[in-house]
Amino acid sequence: MWGDKLSEGIMSIKEQLQNRFDELTRAEKQLTQLLLQNYPASGLGSITDLAKRSRVSTPTVARLVQKLGYTGFPQFQSVLRAEVGAELSNPIDKYNKWAEHAPDEHILNRFADSVSKNVRQTFSRLQTEEFDEVCALLANTDHRLTIVGGRISRSLADYMFTHMQVIRPRVTHMTSNSNAWPHYLLDMNKDDILVIFDVRRYENDLRRLAEMAHERGVKIILFTDQWGSPISKIAAHKFSCHIEVPSAWDSSIVPMLILEALIAKCKKRIGIKPGAGLTHWQACLTVRAYSESSLRAFSG
Amino acid sequence: MWGDKLSEGIMSIKEQLQNRFDELTRAEKQLTQLLLQNYPASGLGSITDLAKRSRVSTPTVARLVQKLGYTGFPQFQSVLRAEVGAELSNPIDKYNKWAEHAPDEHILNRFADSVSKNVRQTFSRLQTEEFDEVCALLANTDHRLTIVGGRISRSLADYMFTHMQVIRPRVTHMTSNSNAWPHYLLDMNKDDILVIFDVRRYENDLRRLAEMAHERGVKIILFTDQWGSPISKIAAHKFSCHIEVPSAWDSSIVPMLILEALIAKCKKRIGIKPGAGLTHWQACLTVRAYSESSLRAFSG
DNA sequence: AAATTTTTGAAATTTAATTGACAGCCCGAT
DNA sequence: ATCGGGCTGTCAATTAAATTTCAAAAATTT
Numbered sequence: 001m002w003g004d005k006l007s008e009g010i011m012s013i014k015e016q017l018q019n020r021f022d023e024l025t026r027a028e029k030q031l032t033q034l035l036l037q038n039y040p041a042s043g044l045g046s047i048t049d050l051a052k053r054s055r056v057s058t059p060t061v062a063r064l065v066q067k068l069g070y071t072g073f074p075q076f077q078s079v080l081r082a083e084v085g086a087e088l089s090n091p092i093d094k095y096n097k098w099a100e101h102a103p104d105e106h107i108l109n110r111f112a113d114s115v116s117k118n119v120r121q122t123f124s125r126l127q128t129e130e131f132d133e134v135c136a137l138l139a140n141t142d143h144r145l146t147i148v149g150g151r152i153s154r155s156l157a158d159y160m161f162t163h164m165q166v167i168r169p170r171v172t173h174m175t176s177n178s179n180a181w182p183h184y185l186l187d188m189n190k191d192d193i194l195v196i197f198d199v200r201r202y203e204n205d206l207r208r209l210a211e212m213a214h215e216r217g218v219k220i221i222l223f224t225d226q227w228g229s230p231i232s233k234i235a236a237h238k239f240s241c242h243i244e245v246p247s248a249w250d251s252s253i254v255p256m257l258i259l260e261a262l263i264a265k266c267k268k269r270i271g272i273k274p275g276a277g278l279t280h281w282q283a284c285l286t287v288r289a290y291s292e293s294s295l296r297a298f299s300g
Numbered sequence: 301m302w303g304d305k306l307s308e309g310i311m312s313i314k315e316q317l318q319n320r321f322d323e324l325t326r327a328e329k330q331l332t333q334l335l336l337q338n339y340p341a342s343g344l345g346s347i348t349d350l351a352k353r354s355r356v357s358t359p360t361v362a363r364l365v366q367k368l369g370y371t372g373f374p375q376f377q378s379v380l381r382a383e384v385g386a387e388l389s390n391p392i393d394k395y396n397k398w399a400e401h402a403p404d405e406h407i408l409n410r411f412a413d414s415v416s417k418n419v420r421q422t423f424s425r426l427q428t429e430e431f432d433e434v435c436a437l438l439a440n441t442d443h444r445l446t447i448v449g450g451r452i453s454r455s456l457a458d459y460m461f462t463h464m465q466v467i468r469p470r471v472t473h474m475t476s477n478s479n480a481w482p483h484y485l486l487d488m489n490k491d492d493i494l495v496i497f498d499v500r501r502y503e504n505d506l507r508r509l510a511e512m513a514h515e516r517g518v519k520i521i522l523f524t525d526q527w528g529s530p531i532s533k534i535a536a537h538k539f540s541c542h543i544e545v546p547s548a549w550d551s552s553i554v555p556m557l558i559l560e561a562l563i564a565k566c567k568k569r570i571g572i573k574p575g576a577g578l579t580h581w582q583a584c585l586t587v588r589a590y591s592e593s594s595l596r597a598f599s600g
Numbered sequence: 601a602a603a604t605t606t607t608t609g610a611a612a613t614t615t616a617a618t619t620g621a622c623a624g625c626c627c628g629a630t
Numbered sequence: 631a632t633c634g635g636g637c638t639g640t641c642a643a644t645t646a647a648a649t650t651t652c653a654a655a656a657a658t659t660t
Contacts, residue, residue, distance in 0.1 A: 018425055021540075022532060025637060029527060037421065041385030044344055045378070046617065057639045062619065073618070074646090078345070084384055085341035098423040106428055111561040112419055119412055123398040128406055155459035159552065162452060247564035252459065253557055261411040264547035325607060326656095347648060357609040362649065373648065374616090530628090 012083055013076075014039050016068055027056045028064045043080050047073045110246045118242035118254050122226075125240070126258075134221055134237045135262055139269040141168050143193045143219075146184065148174040150206055153197035156223070156255055160195065163263045167270050178205040185209070190217030198222065198229040199243060199250055207231055223255045312383060313376070314339050316368055327356045328364045340380050347373045410546045418542035418554050422526075425540065426558075434521055434537045435562055439569040441468050443493045443519075446484060448474040450506055453497035456523070456555055460495065463563045467570050481509055490517030498522065498529040499543060499550055507531055523555045 017032050024032060034054035035043050043050060051058040065076040098112040138145065145164060149157030161173035174184055188194070194213050198206045210220055210231040222235035225243045232238055241254035317332050324332060334354040335343050343350065351358040365376040398412035438445065445464060449457030461473035474484055488494070494513050498506045510520055510531040522535035525543045532538055541554035 021425070022528065026527060027638060033421070033526065036424070038385055041381050044381045044384065048617065058618075059620085059640090060638065063638090081341050081344045084344065085338055098420060099426050099428055107561050107565050108423065108426065108428060108431060108558075111557065111564070112423060115419070115557060116416065119415070120398060123408065123412060126408065128408060131408060152459075152462060155455045155462060158458055159452075159455035162455060163549075245560065245564070247560065248567055249463075251560055253553060253560065256556060257411065257415060257553055258408075260545065260547065260551055260553065261407050264411065264545070265407050267548055327608065346646085348646085358648075359610095359650080360608070363607095 013043075013068070013080060020068070024064070024067075027060045028067070030054055031056050031061060031064055040080050040083055044077065044084070107246065114245045115251060115253050118244065118251065119257060121242045122240070122254050122258075130237055131258075131262070132265075134239075135265045135269065137193055137219065137221070137237075138164070138195075138262065139168070139266045141170065141270075143191055144170045144172070144188075145193050145195065146172045146174055146188070147195045147197075148181075148206070148209065149197035150199065150203045152249070153199055153223070153252065153255070156197045156252055156259065157195070159256065160259055160263070164266070167263070167267045178209070181205075181209055185212055185216070188213060188216050188218050190219075192216075192218045193221060194218050195221045196223070196231060196235075197255065198231055199225040199241075199252075199255070200227065200229075202229040202231075210234060223259070225250065313343075313368070313380060320368070324364070324367075327360045328367075330354055331356050331361060331364060340384055343380050344377065344384075407546065414545040415551060415553050418544065418551065419557065421542045422540070422554050422558075430537055431558075431562070432565075434539075435565045435569065437493055437519065437521070437537075438464070438495075438562065439468070439566045441470065441570075443491055444470045444472070444488075445493050445495065446472045446474055446488070447495045447497075448481075448506070448509065449497035450499065450503045452549070453499055453523070453552065453555070456497045456552055456559065457495070459556065460559055460563070464566070467563070467567045481505070485509070485512055485516070488513060488516050488518050490519075492516075492518045493521060494518050495521045496523070496531060496535075497555065498531055499525040499541075499552075499555070500527065500529075502529040502531075510534060523559070525550065 014036060017036060021029065021032060031050075031054040034050075042053070047058050047061050051061050054061075062073055065073055068076070070076040070079070099106065099108045103109070137143065145168070147157045147161050147164070149155070157173060161171060164171045172184070174181060192213075194210070196206060196210055198210075207230050210222075211234065214220060214234040220231065220235040220237075222229065222231050222238045224232060224238065224240060226240050228238070228240060239255065239258050241258065243250040243252070243254060245251040314336065317336060321329065321332060331350070331354040334350075342353070347358050347361050351361050354361075362373055365373055368376070370376040370379070398409050403409070437443065445468070447457045447461050447464070449455070457473060461471060464471045472484070474481060492513075494510070496506060496510055507530050510522075511534065514520060514534040520531065520535040520537075522529065522531050522538045524532060524538065524540060526540050528538075528540060539555065539558050541558065543550040543552070543554060545551040
């Protein structure tokens with residue numbers, strides 16, 4: 001638009017904050033976020049209160065508003081009040097959209113809608129007891145833990161592996177190359193846990209893997225879609241996720257959400273367990289330190 | 301009636317003023333009229349200012365609000381602010397339990413709440429124009445596309461790779477092992493696109509990679525968190541995702557949501573492009589058919 | 601019309617908010 | 631590893647705001 005600087009005069013404070021967000025410092029961003037979160041009411045109190053709620057110091061608040069071009073907090077506030085007057089007089093219900101500046105039909109809004117719906121539908125049928133049981137299983141380091149996914153869901157398996165590896169020992173990610181699977185299988189028994197990600201289109205290799213593991217007494221935890229992969233029948237525990245989005249394929253958001261919640265709870269369980277010396281993740285961090293910075297040689 | 305005092309709690313200040321207008325004194329009526337005239341903005345300034353504008357003294361204002369039952373002007377004002385907040389703020393699923401059978405404090409519900417909040421905050425600041433531009437870039441097969449992630453976000457990079465690979469040619473996933481990066485870099489130029497996933501804690505290797513790529517004129521698309529990785533400065537496009545959840549680390553849900561939407565739109569763009577013979581993904585599917593069923597030999 | 605009660609605003613007091621100066625801290629660079 | 635620059639918070643001084651006090655003015659009653 002013509003005249004970014006000129007139009008600042010007619011730009012709402014909200015827009016100013018959004019546009020200039022990038023050039024703000026950490027504390028200022030923190031503050032800005034709180035301001036935008038419940039705008040404009042959150043900015044109408046005292047500067048002290050605002051600072052306290054956003055966990056920054058009062059001078060930071062004063063400095064921010066000066067950066068925006070106001071002479072001080074009082075002037076900033078009076079502009080805000082003026083906006084309240086203007087805002088309330090034209091009550092558009094723009095708050096039903098996720099992305100305010102986009103039309104309802106924009107794919108971002110449609111996607112967010114679908115995901116929200118998926119989460120609600122999935123969670124309404126989710127048994128928290130089962131969730132807690134699975135959590136207990138995963139946190140029990142007596143069991144070895146193997147993770148495997150399909151073509152698409154491999155990334156989820158990878159994500160789970162990356163996290164579980166840090167919070168507990170004896171975790172394996174079976175690669176998507178099914179040639180190597182028999183090797184792993186031979187070694188599994190009833191003390192093993194196998195986490196499978198299998199959403200449509202269900203893969204035969206995964207089904208066979210599950211069957212064979214089941215015969216060996218391996219406990220199977222399954223992440224699947226609402227229709228249920230054929231593995232459902234033999235899985236010890238199952239999460240059925242709604243995965244439909246306005247797209248040619250399926251969404252991995254809901255499984256990932258459950259996964260993150262699981263990992264979070266597991267970590268909490270294992271974290272408080274009295275350990276001798278280094279916890280597992282501390283050891284991991286130590287190892288990581290050595291593997292950093294290989295680019296330095298190249299760039300220098 | 302038993303209602304008067306009790307119902308004052310749920311009555312808006314405006315209603316209170318209107319109902320009790322008759323029992324007020326001259327100066328108080330004068331004040332009240334000014335308040336109602338531009339309600340509630342007119343009540344959000346200082347008591348001095350309010351008094352001055354309605355031509356009464358400050359004690360008169362103080363006395364009026366006490367008459368209404370408030371301990372003083374500040375309390376009165378905070379109630380007024382709360383009204384502004386309620387009026388303007390987003391009513392979407394505020395007190396919406398996600399998992400019906402679980403208590404509010406169950407981690408599943410807390411997680412779903414956080415994620416919902418994250419999505420809303422992220423999307424409210426997301427420029428759809430930028431989203432569309434990025435989409436156009438990704439769908440333009442004249443550019444080569446390279447994807448890279450950090451330790452945790454590697455899975456996201458992998459997810460993106462898996463999908464992009466199907467809908468367009470010339471896609472590469474740079475592994476997390478930064479030793480191999482210089483090799484890729486040497487070959488990049490201004491016709492390249494580099495997608496980087498970098499959330500806290502920002503990794504130095506990634507930053508250096510970005511800087512070096514930038515010097516070569518490579519366009520960088522960055523997925524980062526709300527605070528912004530140092531790469532933000534040199535990125536051609538950036539998605540800032542809110543990633544905080546009740547957990548020791550961060551959520552990948554929002555980046556993945558944006559990612560999925562991007563992929564969906566890209567696919568649509570490329571899908572309708574008139575192609576000669578096989579589209580890219582049809583070719584991919586054909587190749588896959590050969591690689592299936594390696595377990596069959598083992599199980600049979 | 602005088603006395604009394606009520607209301608009102610000026611001034612003083614108390615309380616809180618705002619700003620400016622300084623020092624520690626974190627981050628990136630050398 | 632050390633150094634410098636910018637960011638951030640603590641503290642103190644200043645300023646503004648809110649409340650209380652009190653006396654004058656208005657309204658009401660006798």
